[in-house]
Amino acid sequence: MNSQQCIILGILIATVAMFIWGKWRHDMIALAALLGCVVTGLVPADGAFAGFGHPAVVTVACVLVMSRALQMTGAVDLMTRRLLPSKGGALAAIGILCGLAAFLSAFMNNVGALAMLMPVGLQMAKRHDLPPGKILMPLSFASILGGMTTLIGTPPNLIVSGFRAQTKMGSFTMFDFAAVGIPVALAGLALVVFGRKLVPIRQISGVEGFATGSYMTEGRVEEGSKMVGKTLREVDQQLEDFDAQVVGMVRNRFRVVAPNRSRVLMPGDILVIESDPESLASALSGLGLQLVEAKDAPDESANPSDSESETEDPNTEATAEKPPTDTSEMALMELAVRPDAEIIGRSATDIRLRSRYGINFLALSRQGSRSIRRLRSLKIHAGDVMLMQGPQESVIAFAAEFGCVPLAPRSIRLPDKRSAWLAIAFMAAAVCGAAFGLLPASISFATGVLLCMAFRVVSLRSVYEAIDWPVIVLLGALIPVAGAMETTGAAERVASGLLNWVAQGNAVVGLAVVLIVTMTLSDFMNNAATAAVMCPIALSTAAQLGARPDSFLMAVAIGASCAFLTPIGHQNNTLILGPGGFRFGDYWKLGLPLEIVVVAVALPMLLWVWPL
Incomplete structure (x- = not known):
């Protein structure tokens, strides 16, 4: 060799x-592999990026655009x-x-x-x-x-x-x-x-909701709550009835990992609770806790010590926030994070979820790992399921922009029949053109994409977003x-x-x-x-x-x-x-x-x- x-x-x-x-x-x-081959002389520098002009690459990009047309037109x-x-x-x-x-x-x-x-x-x-x-x-x-x-x-x-x-x-x-x-x-x-x-x-069959594992959510101890003066041990004993547990807490802008069970709760404390989706509301109401919304606030320090300083009082509202929405128009919806989603590696704070979209990030389900980081600063992973609250149109728009899949029952949108039939016709024509050898596959599907753009079957901006x-x-x-x-x-x-x-x-x-x-x-x-x-x-x-x-x-x-x-x-x-x-x-x-x-x-x- x-x-x-x-x-x-x-x-x-x-x-x-x-x-x-x-x-x-x-x-x-x-x-990195390509550049390694170029540096070692295995691939000539002037031909390093020739692969991007390969017909297979062009065809893949065009198929993705036409797939988006089939989806978006209904x-x-x-x-x-x-x-x-x-x-x-x-x-x-x-x-x-x-x-x-x-x-x-x-x-x-x-x-x-x-x-x-x-x-x-x-x-x-x-x-x-x-x-x-x-x-x-x-x-x-x-x-x-x-x-x-x-x-x-x-x-x-x-x-x-x-x-x-x-x-x-x-x-x-x-x-x-x-x-x-x-x-x-x-x-x-x-x-x-x-x-x-x-x-x-x-x-277990028969329960309401979806099998999304355990949620991590936050509940605040309000002034006058029956939880004031109780120890975390007593709270955990009550949470056992709801198959939930306290995995962390925030006090006076300090985050505590695995808090001592003898700690006495005070007004303003925030408890990080792990719970099944179907038990979430019962656990919070049973303790008399107020659900904490993930706000557009500065992220807390990433120092992995037992307690960490936050940069904002949890009771402080974010600035530049969207106007409040009538609660009758609000919907709860679960969003699954796709493997290629734009939101991966980002948090509610990073994308200014509330100020830009008027949406509350209420809870998170993640398999295989546990985190007690604040929801607003938690980095999203592929496969996570997020519980969102907001106007249904806003949640759906957010899901489409950031690559999430709505899981909760949704009203079936009325498709644009003209665009839908055009998308089907253009896809069928591209398939036939390639299948019968009339055109190379890359040319046939590139033509289909051009037709979709020309007839506004897919918006010009979403062409590049679909790839x-x-x-x-x-x-x-x-x-x-x-x-x-x-x-x-x-x-x-x-x-x-x-x-x-x-x-x-x-x-x-x-x-x-x-x-x-x-x-x-x-x-x-x-x-x-x-x-x-x-x-x-x-x-x-x-x-x-x-x-x-x-x-x-x-x-x-x-x-x-x-x-x-x-x-x-x-x-x-x-x-x-x-x-x-x-x-x-x-x-x-x-x-x-x-x-x-x-x-x-x-x-x-x-x-x-x-x-x-």
Whole structure:
């Protein structure tokens, strides 16, 4: 192994390790890998950013814009209302909902499809007296399965098609993935619908509200409250009736972590309480506490000592605040934070939630961790569920701007029928143009985006807001890195190792190894990154075995789309983490059987449709 091969493999191993670690965003890691290749001379400086002009990158951006058009015009709402049954059993309802999710994901961004159908799924869970997770996990997995059936269904398919084009065999067409993808998706759908009993129960059936885990909220001890003079131990004893507990307090602008249970409460004290959503109101009223709203106030110090100074009296109102709203117009709504949401890493103070939007941040649900930081200064994470209070229009507008999904029952908006039909027509035309070879996929969908803009189906500003820029940077940066793997011969060396140690020259075993390795990587790192890493290895493996590369590239496409074991493998799995009340280890119970089914169906289908 020469020095260049050692360097590129070292960069690749470090990149994969950083992806799995998850400390940095995927686009940052990919850009660091690209710059590492440039500095070491593996990628020429004048070609470092050539990947951003790759047809796959352009197509991904255009598909995201057209997906936004389908969402914002109400086209998906029209389909949902007409196709989903208002009556019938839970099994039929889940089956139809999952089938609709799979179908939509074949032609639009699967995260967008899930976001549109999640409120429907939650209402369906309430109607059939089911824990929300029993519907949300099958719904998430179904939307992932549907994406593997078409060229535009998921970014890995576009990346695989791009690598095929580099072999001088041309790109895959729109429905080349369907011959294998549809049988795999149907088998997977059957399992997630009939095997929903494998989904862990994280909420007792029959309760009101959603399974969002435990909320962290704040209650103030008012003057004359019956809590004045009581100890925290006595408060905890009363909270046991509501399945709640005190996890922190604020006194005189000082925050106390794990306060002593013998501490006596005084007027103005603020208690940080952990409670289930359905017990939240009862716990506060039972103690006679006043709910504290998260205001636009300066953040307190980040000093991790047992007590910390705040910069503002908790009783002080924020300045430049929106005028009060009639309480009859106020609504409570739960918002799930999407993995790509703008609010991630920011707090209510950072975005001036009350002064800009007139919304109160009342409570937070976060799985897997506990924080006693003040709500107004708490940094939001992906998968969090926030309880917001304000005019419904304001909350919905805030959710749309910052990438959150409303979970509470919402009035179904009246779609713009003209724009909805135009969005459907433009998407269908773009699909047909690419499917029948009239235009390259990138040109066909770019034309569709231009038509959407020209006919005002999607606003000019939202065109750029619809594009998932971290994914675009990820793809544009990793394409040259993957090219360096091929030009240095590193991919061929890795393929030789797999063949000698595992496959031992057997093409069928080699195909299975590529499929399983790709699937395993996609459970812990971004699926687009997985495809970009595995495609050069798959091509080299096929070349050394004397097999057709198509079957190996298709194995990468299938494997990269099947991330079912963890909440971090796919954005959809992260999105349902909070609303479903799930834990990290809940996914494999349904996900592992599903991945076994995928391998069992995909391998013979690959050998039949794309013979070696």
